[in-house]
Amino acid sequence: MARFILGRLIGGIVILWLVSVLAFVLFFVVPKALGNNPAVLFAGRSPDPATIAGVTRKLGLDRSYVDQYWDFLRGVFVGRHFDSGSDRSWCPAPCLGYSFRNDQPVWSEIVDALPVTASLSIGAAVLFLVVGVSTGVISAVRRGGLFDRIAAAVSLAGVSLPVYFTGLLLLLLVSYKWHIIDNVHYVDFTHNPALWAWNLIPAWLVLSLLYTANYQRLTRASMIETLGEDYVRTARAKGLRERTVIGKHALRPALTPIVTIFGLDLGVLFGGAILTEHTFGFRGLGAISIDAVNTQDLPVTMGVTLFAAFFIILANVLVDVTYAFIDPRVRPS
């Protein structure tokens, strides 16, 4: 068990390192290779020559890639100075980049935007797991029945509808036609939890629709498989109540593949959250990254990308480790 967890952790660290190299290549090597000056990209919209020279010195863009990468990596762990001689700025750890345009570390922008994306993703995840798994179980138990057929049709429509379309549609109805929630906007949880939830409901519904459909199909297929197992027949033959047979003997093993898929889906969920928050006008991680593209503030885009990649990989390692506790079969002997 300890060896398995250790192996997963080491694997996670290797992947994190690979991602950091990949990100460095993407943001520092690729632009240069394609004839873009990275200093211009990092400096912000239409910088003057003095600013470009300053940013070049600050990032050490005239030095070798190895040196640049080393500074970049060290910044993440211990922070780094950006020094152009005349101007000096400090970017504390974890330094995922420094926006020269706004003159602040990207980390502070990420910390501001994170609660929005997190609220959206976590709420939607709870919703789609509960609804998806429970409707999937009903579909599997009453296979071929009316509920199953309706659920199949709804989930087919669900996976074919883009969130940015259903989002606008729901906003149109809820906000402009029926005036149930006027002016949907993000309210901080600490400010007012009730308003926080109330304003997030449409976004949660929209974001979860897509995944509910997926998890409904997945749970149904997984349940149908376990319901056909011999031990389920044995449980029934022992005279156990149907509820116990389904809830305990069939559902529990059926859930293990769903945990794995959920871990893999976290990144996709993140992407969905970005689209949803854009549609609803919430200022989450996606919004600051896209704004940064439009205002040509590359450090922010880089910071958000790195943060998201690190976060998703760590979450995946965590899911793997949790998995080892749930399912004894994963533990290699």
Add this chain to the structure above:
Amino acid sequence: MTAPPGEMMVESVAAPAVVQPEGRSLWRSGWIRLRRDKPAMISGVFLILLALIAIFAPVMVSLLGHPPNEPHYDLLDPNTAAPRGRFGGMSWHYLLGVEPVNGRDIFSRTVYGARVSLLVALLATATAVIIGTVLGMLAGYLGGLWDTIIARLMDLLLSVPSVLFAIAIVAVIPNKAFGLSGSGLRIGVLVFVIGIFAWPYIGRIVRGQVLSLREREFIEASRSLGAGTFTVMFRELLPNVAAPVLVYATLLIPTNILNEAALSYLGVGVRPPTASWGDSLAVASHGWYSIEPIFMLAPGLAIFATVLAFNLLGDGLRDAFDPRGGR
């Protein structure tokens, strides 16, 4: 190996009486199963029509609409910049009305949007299929270190948020690169970005198939006859993974359509004024959809219908060619 003439004669005489069981190939029996699947067949017909509309967009638009980038300020209310009349100024001349602000023909933009959507999705799927099939076969057939590296790479690409990386890639690519510029470059970048995050879906399927195929006798036979790795992979394994690749490629197209529309919607996809469904939704989302829902319904329903049709066709293909492959 020709039969002697005498026997041929006997057989041809007996033929009307004896029904020879016809040896059906995988493709033929799959087609017979697919033909019975009504939703899949209707979707297939719809998609062929859609492809024709996309290919002949200029003809369609010259018959039924106006050039997609032509402004019609005379149709707009000068005070609100919204079209005059109901339903976005719908009329026989403007079948789906006109856009706010510049009065471009929504019908024409929706028709032209199909071009971008299908082009990007199909090219990205082709990219994913080529990379996924080759790397999936390598991983499954060679095993060992190759397998570890490729499988880990696939896990990595599937777990990172592709939308954020796509935004980042678009941000670092200059306006001119690889001898391309403007919308040609953007389409190329979109195909690359979507394809590079999509190939692991194909790669995983191919790897799994090859893992079970490589233990079979015909592979062993081929190898013992002296076939090299390359020959075994492309002559023996490839034809056997072709059916599942076709099925999952069809199911990948709708995902790619959604991804292209998403990136264009976020403003990092196809550049305006090139018409795309995602961009049309972005235009509608700037408060205009609450004034007139048609701005959002035209591109939104176009995406929905296309994606749904590909999903239905893909499900039908899966049931026909890979009966036990369904989740």
